[in-house]
Amino acid sequence: MSASQMQNDIDLITYNLNSQKFLEVNANVNAITPLELKSAIIREPLIVSPDTMVIDVIAKMSGVRLCCNTTRTVKSKLDELYLEALSSCAVVVENGQVIGIIVEKDVVRLSAQQQSFDCLVAGKVMLPSVVTMGESEFTDLFFAINLLQQHHIPHLPILDGQKHLVGIVTKETLRQICRPMDLLRLPQVTEVMNRDVICATPDNSMLNIAQQKVDCCVSSIAIVETGESPEIPQKIPVGIITDRDLVQFQALGLKLESYTAKAVMSTPVLAVKPEDSLKKVQ
Structure with missing residues (x-):
């Protein structure tokens, strides 16, 4: 070359790939079934408490990928997307309620500031204002993608009727459920x-x-x-x-x-x- x-x-x-034009084209889907839509939810995401040390949060985020790579459990593209999402954030939960989230960018920001991770806890560095969606409201693919785009967030926690965490969705897992005919456009x-x-x-x-x-x-x-x-x-x-x-x-x-x-x-x-x-x- x-x-x-x-x-x-x-x-x-x-x-x-996060451009609004790409999202709109890729979200222009036909007859996505509720079951297909629910498959975009990543169940059992990484959960930590507000008093978990940040160095331990980083180890857990890194350990998810290392463990799965070692045991060779990734069998499909969707499995790989789930693995990436599981290793890219930690949801902070207290008394069964989502109170914050820590994402890769937070680790980068702390690194750039040369913060010592030894004395930091999740509750001090998490993003407290978490945008969430009820599982019963998760009925429209484009609405979910637009919500991620509107708030400039990579992860959207999904909650049940009692506000307990069901899982998370990302732009990538939402795009993955688009039908092949939509990819042609x-x-x-x-x-x-x-x-x-x-x-x-x-x-x-x-x-x-x-x-x-x-x-x-x-x-x-x-x-x-x-x-x-x-x-x-x-x-x-x-x-x-x-x-x-x-x-x-x-x-x-x-x-x-x-x-x-x-x-x-x-x-x-x-x-x-x-x-x-x-x-x-x-």
């Missing part, structure tokens, strides 16, 4: 991708990466190297670092300032073309 082609690919690393990558990609070089420290993610409000940073042409500087993608990478990093108890992006980034980068359909991307 030429350097110019690699430069084009950089625009696609964090294509914006998905637009091209170029229509929804995000061209404002935040980049860093492989020699950046992980502390700088965490701070950059917080400052720019992004969930992933492209790791790039400069092309050989001095006249036309080109950014060649060599890796990517996500919020989940930082959670896994913190679970190991490592010091952010002691490691570079090159040691942590995921590589190689999966690239797609602007003219590719989102069906292919999915």
Whole structure:
């Protein structure tokens, strides 16, 4: 692949699958049955109490993926989506009621602030104003997706009639239940991708990466190297670092300032073309 082609690919690393246009197209479904809709609910999410130490919350979030990867229980794409959702948040429950939620971005924010996790408890760092939905109200796919989009949240706790936690849904699990015929209507990558990609070089420290993610409000940073042409500087993608990478990093108890992006980034980068359909991307 030429350097110019690699430069084009950089625009696609964090294509914006959360865009309103993508959500509306992907939510334009036909005859989704109540049973299919309920299958988007992730039962038995990770639950912690408000006095759980944050370092233990991080270990639990990281441990969900490690345990499932070790036992090889992931058998389908939906299983993988459930695994990602289970490892990406912890619901804070007290006396049977949902009082908060901790997500990967909270771990990144605390990391960027160089907070010591040893003396922090979940109740002090959780997001207290949790948007929820009653299970009896969960009857419309687009309404649920729009609620996530409206409040800029990745997880939506589902409650029963007694306000007890039933499970959580995410944009990804909601999209997964769309029928194949609906995927045929998905637009091209170029229509929804995000061209404002935040980049860093492989020699950046992980502390700088965490701070950059917080400052720019992004969930992933492209790791790039400069092309050989001095006249036309080109950014060649060599890796990517996500919020989940930082959670896994913190679970190991490592010091952010002691490691570079090159040691942590995921590589190689999966690239797609602007003219590719989102069906292919999915």
